[in-house]
Amino acid sequence: LTTDPVLGINLWQTYLSRELPAAVDAAYGSTGKRGVAGLSMSGGPALDLAIQAPDVFDAAASFSGCPAPSNPFATAGISAMIAGGLNNPFNMWGLPGSQGWRDHDPSLNVERLRGTAVYVSSSRGAPGAVDRIPDGAVPPFGGMAVEAMVNYCTSIFVDALRRADVPATVSMRDEGAHTWPLFEDQLREAWFTTLAPALGTS
Template sequence: MLFRFLGSTVVAALVSLGLGAYVPVAAEPGGDVAWVVSTRVLSPTHSVVDVYSPAMGRVVSNDVLRPAHGGSLPTLYLLNGALGNEDGVGWINDSQVRSFFADKDVTVVLPTGGRLGFYTDWRAPDPLLGSYQWQTYLTSELPAVIDGEFGGNGRNAVAGLSMSGGPALDLAIQAPGLYRAAASFSGCPAPSHPLVAAGMSAMIAAGLSDPLNMWGLPGSTDWRLHDPALNAAKLRGTAVYVGAARGAFGAVDRIPEGAIPPFGGAVVEALVYRCTEILVGTLRAADAPATVSLRTTGAHTWALFEDQLREAWSTTIAPALGTR
């Protein structure tokens, strides 16, 4: 199998990045409900809240952005990409989300973790990743903690980029009524398509985990149940934004003059464009309204993701949350 073939060299590389084997954290006695372990205030608008997840048996760090004036606000759960910001690559360090949301009346929660896990509940604990129950954490554990800690008003939205784009829509499907809006930025919301399933399985295997431990064999019932393109009708009543570009570099990517463009990102973006087209077709067939942003230029860059976020905020997320 691929994850065996990669061997100890890749394991050593993962450990060097701080992505080593999972070590469980003991809960407090009777700790069957998620609870706040600690809060670190980094600025008047930025905190890091560590939350113990009983479902996963670990502490999850969550960046929390709020306007300085505070108050009871809606919440946007903003998910990171392939490595879950565990390598320091994510919204906080690679975009301007802190300044963008500083004057917005919303609490933004950005969990760290979930690398190569597609923010879903896996079938069994993984030797390297531990218990992956991200759907449970994001839908059943974290919202209650955030609302209790910050006085949330019960209006929620979820959004993700790249690896987490499709899962953001899937979370809205799996937890009906929890999110008023859901958005995918250059994600692939058609996971059960044979080529997409093969690519996702290869990603998981490259991380030294068993891809069958997520939803079983590609094409099986669980793959179909977690496919937004096959469950588009269940997104009726949710404000949906989906965005992707054809993969041609453009002004939106803000590539510095003289820099070598990330051509791998161009290929990835072209692929997720096709994934997004599949979803758009099924949304229209299901008469499920959505804001669709299919661009002729743009590659898989943070500048594109950020531009999509800004567009989704003004057209879809803020109106659904009743905020500005």
């Protein structure tokens, strides 16, 4: 929405939902079936891309993402993370609470996911076997905190799906501390339950 003094205007939605698929089709060909998936900070946006471009994506998945960005607690966390990288979090959708944040909040737009194969997963943040943490290693306290936060966001999204009776594969876990092994396990589960069938590759 706003020009960044360093980065200018980045039209990521246009690139990911229009330009990139067209380039891939032109270079390699395709079946016309497409999916989008994201982990952590890209999990919620992956679902949002499917909402904004339902004609492009047949499936969408979020691995420990935050698909409820306009929730005040989530907005604060997202804004702090972006600002921590010396970026302006309000360049993308305007001020918190504005229509832009609501328009790109999957939890407020679940009806637009009807007909899309959806997978969503998060954990309470407790480390477990899925994280494959070496014996004697310091627990990933930062990841534990982040996972607990995204679990809160994901729960809001899942509740909205259920209220609207929009089908989805939901994997809410007791263990997982926002680690790469957790994301790998979520990706494997999403592929076999949701993505591959929707893309016709199962």
